[in-house]
Amino acid sequence: MSSGDRQSASGGSLLSWRESPAKRAIMDFLTAVTDRDSGDFVPEFDRIAVFDNDGTLWTEQPMYAQLAFALDRAAELGHPTSLEQLRAGGMAGVVELVKLTHSGITTSEFAAASRRWLASARHPRFGRPYPAMIYQPMLELLDLLARNGFSCWIFSGGGTDFMRAWAGEVYGLPPHRVIGSVGATEFRTGPDGPELVKDEAIRVINDGPQKPGSIHTHVGQRPIVAAGNTDGDLPMLQWTAASPHRTLQLVVDHTDADREYAYDRDPILGSGTQELHSIAAENRWTVIDMAADWVVVYPPLP
């Protein structure tokens, strides 16, 4: 971040955001809903914000980090699979890979395996540890929302257990606010006492129309802020937009081939962005143009 960029930042601590319509929309919204004298005031109890994770809070290219983890784990377990095989297999192939690598293991062992992988794996293009592939501007937004009385939650298509191994700490969220897809577990008494064993059955694939359903189950309140980047996030944004309160919808647009990636279709599973962008334009939702709106993409490395 150059000192010139820093100078131009204002409005709290969105230091990595350029003075653009996106930042203005965020700041205007926050001012309105937190000002008791505003007609748009929202009590703290109802200040709920929901975020997609992959592609919204961190980089999802060239493939979801969790799939990179699953491919490495499959190889470790003696079932090597290539990215090409995975691409060719579509959703069914991904489900098979997840079953193989995410079941028959206790929840504690799985958390430990995820943490081991996260500590050593590096992003193939940027060479960073995956938890350092989060977007610095979104981290600042999460922080600004929290300081304004918001409860921020993640509703991702990724697995809850994998995300909780790193996301809580990195984003500053308690584990109960990190929600994703969920497999069934079996409760049993093992040699070390009671344990939960992850089994093969996938209970919730937390994408598309399931996201509002999961928000209902896990939060039980209608959010007033939602952020996403593909059509799979559209129902969550529509659900939020229909709140009786003033709301904010954020759409992260991947326009930055140099500093991140430029694309309009998410990797492997291929969820598009066309419907999202069309409805965002119709409803004047806030589109974040990564190349234009962000001073930096990633946080400084320690």
Add this chain to the structure above:
Amino acid sequence: MSSGDRQSASGGSLLSWRESPAKRAIMDFLTAVTDRDSGDFVPEFDRIAVFDNDGTLWTEQPMYAQLAFALDRAAELGHPTSLEQLRAGGMAGVVELVKLTHSGITTSEFAAASRRWLASARHPRFGRPYPAMIYQPMLELLDLLARNGFSCWIFSGGGTDFMRAWAGEVYGLPPHRVIGSVGATEFRTGPDGPELVKDEAIRVINDGPQKPGSIHTHVGQRPIVAAGNTDGDLPMLQWTAASPHRTLQLVVDHTDADREYAYDRDPILGSGTQELHSIAAENRWTVIDMAADWVVVYPPLP
């Protein structure tokens, strides 16, 4: 509550608890885990307490309040069912009744229907509104735990949507900490915008070995306090007891035929208490003898 009883109470605000081993166990535990100089100190982040609802926090006799609601709603919908028919049908009959009365309705309409019923229905023996059938001593315990930095959660076999229509307000808990059985929902755009329609599929029956699984999904941390009253709560208590921290297990024993009910088998579904009491004795868990330990059972009516 007589002034004599009030006088004998000590230790915070458990005013409706007699000076008995149960109260002493609670107070000793709280003192130990909140004292920074104690070897049993537990940081606030890990102070998680989980409670069963029916029979643990409120009366479940002569039948679960939610079944009384379902029977009234079935009659309204033109499908009258008697309590005898329900008893004869067992779990399958209950599931049929729930499907009939808890589906084909949006989540907002269902919340409104639950609230309408709660405002007018009265308990058949005590004549109280159902939300006034909660146990005053447990209300004081929830409050004392909250004032000691605990996050209290409900994990009940009852339906999440039905409970949230009243439990949050009555127990002082945000909706996301009131968790029960969950049906699937369908996201659709209705005439008034996006809505969630409750459908017939039951996704989670939150009882027995499912309770630790739901705690893992919804909290993501191991509790250090658990309270229940039937064998269906046993896995939740065992899961809690296996925490590396000092823990507290509470078993509510229904011994009070005069002021509440005396029984050892829950209504309709017939979950017993024998295994729970046997394991409680073996592990010296704290059994709450309702007749002996509580000064009053229900809160004063307004």
